[in-house]
Amino acid sequence: MIAWWQILLLTLYAGLEILDELQIYSSLNTPVGAGLIAGLIMGDLPTGLFIGASMQLMVLGVGTFGGASRIDATTGTVLATAFSTTVKGMSPQAAISSIAVPVAAIMVELDVLARFANTYFSHRIDHLIEQDKINYKAVERNVLYGAIPWSLSRAIPVFIALAFGQGLVQTIANALNGDLLWLGQGLTVAGAALPAVGFAILLRYLPVKKHVAYLILGFTITTLFSVLFTSIQSLGAGVAAVNKNFTAIFNGLPMLAIAMIGFALAILHYKNIPIGKPAGKNAEDQSEKISSSADNDEGEITDDEL
Template structure:
């Protein structure tokens, strides 16, 4: 069972994940970095890095271009790691709850950006009136709204408790769990394929082969 300070720390970590994509960054947008920090919080580094690394492979080649919204894999990592660590279930069980939240995060991100559009226009009105203090204060709402898009779903997921999560996993149909297991194995390859599509593979094919050789 999670202690109060752990729940608070996890919620804060989730809050910072969407904000980290803008301005000065420490890499929380990458699941493996988020997983590393979460591993220290939970005291289960092995589970954290295993799931974080898997989701990192899924996220390769997936990026937000021109303000587009993409799944928040770091948020999925937080939920998946907490579920797997606290319930003793497999990685697939954690992903069963984590990945849907990541997909739902796309909708939350769109809503947050729409709201922030109104905030920016309001701040411009204050700027035109030389009311810079009000402009500064209202602009602070932007990152707060972005942070809540991840913090609220994560907080709800982890406060349900291990027993409730186990019940949710138990009522999931077998075909759904099997599908997630297959997806969990296929998506890393898809992520690598997307990444290779962006890279000059033909020019540096020898380095690609060397990388696979040394890893193998």
């Protein structure tokens, strides 16, 4: 059961996270932040973080480009965490694909609704400016009122789902572990595979063709190390089971270390980009600079071309 104060706190978080995203962007509005907070509220941090992490990876490349609505993985994470920690037989993976993803997809519509609602306040400001004596405080108030549709568009669905959805989710969970066991299995697999979509979307936005070497490097280095680390871990566990004196602990592959390799490559790349040289200048003075520099160091250019 979800306690009433948990419902209240999660609703409050849902209403505030979207404002955070619009305002200071503290990253607590992201799926991984939602997992952290929902996990803390529900008293099961690992489950919250796991669901948040999977959803984060799924939407990695889905930014808000030009103000378009996007799949709302944050709200999905909140609900999936709440139900996965309280409903019997709802594993985190199954919660990701049976709760988090559908919720996230439906929430897009409510985001659209909020953006439409704010048009009303914009028109009211137009009207206020037309007055002979402008009420400046009212103009400012009508900008800030915009927070209300934004906030409610998240808080209301979360509240309704948490307050009235538990029975339904329990029924789903029972079915997935009973008659529909195959479906439950499939949903679990889907939960594990969904991050792949996020990576593919991201690759669509990044200049992959230009930087494909780094993609291959990142994949290969990490694959080799992850196999190495996992093998050593299972070896260690095996030896420890046989020999009680064996107490060495082997950790998993630290991703920060992998990120450091990538960071080093990025620094090298940055240092190789000429800044302030003719080639990098803006279009207007590019042509004349190039022509003048071509006169000056003509010999050098021909050297380079050889």
